[in-house]
Amino acid sequence: MSAKVVVSKRRNVNRQAIFLITLWPFPEDFFLSDPELKSKVPLEYLSHKEKYEEAVRKACLLFRKVIQLQNEGKGGMDNFREVLGGQLGSAILPDGNPITLHYVMFIPTLMGQGTIEQQAEWIQKAWNCDIIGTYAQTELGHGTFIRGLETVAKYDPKTEEFVLHSPTLTAYKWWPGGLGHSANYAVVVAQLYTQGKCHGIHPFVVQLRDEETHEPLPGIKIGEIGCKLGMNSTNNGYLGFDNVRIPRNYMLMKNSQVLPDGTYVKSPSSKLTYGTMIFVRVVLVQDAATYLKKASIIATRYSAIRHQSQIKPDQPEPQILDYVTQQYKLFPNIASCFAFQYAATWLWDTYNNITEELETGQLDNLPELHATACVLKAVSTADAAQGVEMLRLACGGHGYMTASNLPSTYGLVTAMCTYEGENTVLLLQTARFLVKMWQNKTNVYKLPTMKYLATALNRATPFEKSVEWVIAALQKTAAGKIDLANRHLNERVAKGQSYEDAWNNTSIELVSAAEVHGRTIIVEQFYNTVQGYKSRVSKELGTVLEQLLQLYAVNAALRCTGDFLRFTEVLGKDITVLQTWLEELLSQIRPNAVGLVDSFDMRDEILSSALGCYDGNVYERLFNEAQKSPLNAEPVNKSYNLYLKPFIKAQL
Numbered sequence: 087m088s089a090k091v092v093v094s095k096r097r098n099v100n101r102q103a104i105f106l107i108t109l110w111p112f113p114e115d116f117f118l119s120d121p122e123l124k125s126k127v128p129l130e131y132l133s134h135k136e137k138y139e140e141a142v143r144k145a146c147l148l149f150r151k152v153i154q155l156q157n158e159g160k161g162g163m164d165n166f167r168e169v170l171g172g173q174l175g176s177a178i179l180p181d182g183n184p185i186t187l188h189y190v191m192f193i194p195t196l197m198g199q200g201t202i203e204q205q206a207e208w209i210q211k212a213w214n215c216d217i218i219g220t221y222a223q224t225e226l227g228h229g230t231f232i233r234g235l236e237t238v239a240k241y242d243p244k245t246e247e248f249v250l251h252s253p254t255l256t257a258y259k260w261w262p263g264g265l266g267h268s269a270n271y272a273v274v275v276a277q278l279y280t281q282g283k284c285h286g287i288h289p290f291v292v293q294l295r296d297e298e299t300h301e302p303l304p305g306i307k308i309g310e311i312g313c314k315l316g317m318n319s320t321n322n323g324y325l326g327f328d329n330v331r332i333p334r335n336y337m338l339m340k341n342s343q344v345l346p347d348g349t350y351v352k353s354p355s356s357k358l359t360y361g362t363m364i365f366v367r368v369v370l371v372q373d374a375a376t377y378l379k380k381a382s383i384i385a386t387r388y389s390a391i392r393h394q395s396q397i398k399p400d401q402p403e404p405q406i407l408d409y410v411t412q413q414y415k416l417f418p419n420i421a422s423c424f425a426f427q428y429a430a431t432w433l434w435d436t437y438n439n440i441t442e443e444l445e446t447g448q449l450d451n452l453p454e455l456h457a458t459a460c461v462l463k464a465v466s467t468a469d470a471a472q473g474v475e476m477l478r479l480a481c482g483g484h485g486y487m488t489a490s491n492l493p494s495t496y497g498l499v500t501a502m503c504t505y506e507g508e509n510t511v512l513l514l515q516t517a518r519f520l521v522k523m524w525q526n527k528t529n530v531y532k533l534p535t536m537k538y539l540a541t542a543l544n545r546a547t548p549f550e551k552s553v554e555w556v557i558a559a560l561q562k563t564a565a566g567k568i569d570l571a572n573r574h575l576n577e578r579v580a581k582g583q584s585y586e587d588a589w590n591n592t593s594i595e596l597v598s599a600a601e602v603h604g605r606t607i608i609v610e611q612f613y614n615t616v617q618g619y620k621s622r623v624s625k626e627l628g629t630v631l632e633q634l635l636q637l638y639a640v641n642a643a644l645r646c647t648g649d650f651l652r653f654t655e656v657l658g659k660d661i662t663v664l665q666t667w668l669e670e671l672l673s674q675i676r677p678n679a680v681g682l683v684d685s686f687d688m689r690d691e692i693l694s695s696a697l698g699c700y701d702g703n704v705y706e707r708l709f710n711e712a713q714k715s716p717l718n719a720e721p722v723n724k725s726y727n728l729y730l731k732p733f734i735k736a737q738l
């Protein structure tokens with residue numbers, strides 16, 4: 087079947103209507119039609135240095151255009167979100183944006199951790215890009231355990247300055263995006279010492295480079311950390327301090343202060359220092375959805391084009407989209423795109439509501455927000471990374487081509503499992519809060535994401551083929567796992583282990599319990615969203631949304647088969663019903679598969695993929711991309727006469 091026929095075979099699925107989280111009309115054309123935002127040579131054929139230089143060129147043009155839109159009154163933060171996110175952002179800068187951290191962490195930290203006066207001093211400069219910042223927290227020796235960070239900031243009351251110093255090599259900041267050669271300022275997280283006492287980690291604004299010459303300032307040792315699995319133009323850098331002095335008011339003092347005489351004024355909560363990390367984790371759930379959508383579009387469209395093998399001996403080669411195993415690789419990932427999108431939207435609203443409460447000094451909901459942001463970031467990024475790799479494999483050899491854009495997308499999405507809190511560590515953070523709520527259930531009913539813990543364990547959940555049953559079974563399983571882990575914790579303590587050792591020895595169960603809790607939230611949000619839409623969309627659309635919800639739920643249930651058999655009333659025969667249900671749903675979704683991924687509404691320029699192009703001309707595009715290889719510029723490469731020919735002759 088030629089590409090043209092495939093294009094016309096798209097079902098009458100309304101592209102906009104399906105994806106009901108319609109984004110405001112962002113002017114994609116304003117960016118994508120700009121020839122200066124296109125690379126003259128495919129990035130993969132540039133050197134490491136050229137990749138970075140090309141990325142800086144594009145990033146500056148990109149943000150200049152965003153600021154132009156803003157000055158013309160055409161959008162604000164939403165435009166930044168678009169160009170920084172996994173959709174347009176990664177299309178224009180597929181190997182990472184060296185200025186991302188300026189907008190994603192430097193400015194938000196100034197806003198979240200600076201006093202009003204400090205915001206007045208720094209925010210406008212940052213928005214105007216008079217200064218370019220990054221967020222320097224991680225060190226060579228510490229990324230997760232931030233209470234163990236070694237960079238010190240010692241207050242000198244005589245000069246009313248802080249002296250920043252890296253006492254060891256492992257104290258060097260390592261990883262911050264843009265730190266290598268792009269940023270001239272940073273928020274630096276360091277151990278605060280004043281009047282001879284350490285008060286833990288605090289954020290400081292530090293100038294790194296001269297604002298005119300960009301030369302590193304005295305006492306600043308700075309550079310780039312080298313090649314990585316992906317994101318090689320993000321300019322992740324290292325930073326060491328040799329007794330660098332900064333004025334007292336360069337410590338961001340919204341939550342805690344150091345007075346001119348060195349007196350330390352404690353924050354209402356040490357946890358407020360961690361605020362920026364919650365914000366980014368919330369943003370990453372949306373990015374997980376975006377990267378998974380991109381890979382789903384590419385792999386599904388390619389699966390409609392690719393013909394291979396035979397289902398029946400006397401039949402022509404079918405679309406690989408007709409193999410049920412191929413559908414099983416693709417369709418649950420399509421359903422996950424919707425699930426993560428709806429979870430991201432719900433989490434973003436929750437974050438905004440609770441952040442407003444924090445502004446009024448109300449901290450009650452911060453612990454649940456932290457636990458929820460941790461688990462949704464961990465589950466969505468892990469599933470998205472696994473999903474993108476599965477979708478790459480579903481495209482066979484051509485999925486391994488750089489021109490497919492699947493390897494690069496994998497490089498971007500898998501990094502999210504590590505940065506902004508390594509996933510295991512974040513799941514343990516959620517587990518810590520779940521166990522605390524389990525041990526003292528008096529307030530659990532007040533927690534929207536955890537109130538099920540009050541009743542789920544003893545609630546009967548007789549099997550039925552419904553999403554409602556899956557949610558109830560997931561809740562009962564999560565409660566059962568938390569209860570069991572808590573019992574094992576107590577048994578270990580009773581046998582004489584310290585609570586910390588007991589925690590470590592129970593941590594596999596704790597991580598698993600937190601993960602099931604996270605999946606419970608995602609399925610429930612998907613369910614709530616679909617219920618909310620059903621009365622507002624056409625019957626056909628409601629049916630498709632219901633099919634996607636059921637597919638996501640039954641797939642989540644089948645991933646938990648072992649735990650369901652341990653913690654719910656489900657029996658082996660019920661698992662067979664779930665498997666058959668899944669297969670029915672794959673068949674029901676098949677006619678709309680291409681229309682569904684079209685509804686993600688990503689243009690070819692965003693997909694940047696020879697396999698995912700809307701017109702389906704895959705083979706021509708693969709061949710044209712191959713011609714861009716510098717090796718094809720000449721029929722005989724010089725290595726033949728230099729090495730190969732002498733080698734061959736020597737063997738004769």
Ligand SMILES: CCCCCCCC(=O)SCCNC(=O)CCNC(=O)[C@H](O)C(C)(C)COP(=O)(O)OP(=O)(O)OC[C@H]1O[C@@H](n2cnc3c(N)ncnc32)[C@H](O)[C@@H]1OP(=O)(O)O
Binds near residue numbers: 230263366518
């Ligand atoms: C496009 C996007 C680009 C982004 C690029 C990437 C940028 C980065 O990677 S920036 C660096 C990110 N680094 C991290 O996320 C570090 C991860 N580590 C951590 O957050 C902490 O070390 C952590 C939470 C694991 C442990 O911290 P620690 O202080 O030892 O906490 P812990 O002892 O476990 O708990 C202390 C209390 O603080 C609470 N807490 C911890 N973190 C937070 C938080 N972020 N918000 C609120 N509360 C928190 C805990 O819940 C606990 O509360 P309680 O005592 O009531 O139970």
Ligand SMILES: Cc1cc2nc3c(=O)[nH]c(=O)nc-3n(C[C@H](O)[C@H](O)[C@H](O)COP(=O)(O)OP(=O)(O)OC[C@H]3O[C@@H](n4cnc5c(N)ncnc54)[C@H](O)[C@@H]3O)c2cc1C
Binds near residue numbers: 223224322508
């Ligand atoms: C692409 C990229 C961009 C980044 N950008 C920035 C940035 O801009 N700014 C910045 O400050 N940082 C940045 N980082 C650093 C990132 O935040 C850290 O890598 C991350 O926090 C993990 O810390 P780590 O690398 O020290 O890993 P570690 O914490 O050493 O983790 C290694 C292993 O130890 C395990 N482990 C650690 N602690 C525990 C525990 N308590 N219990 C159980 N297991 C544990 C982990 O699960 C993991 O398996 C970036 C990282 C990447 C990959």
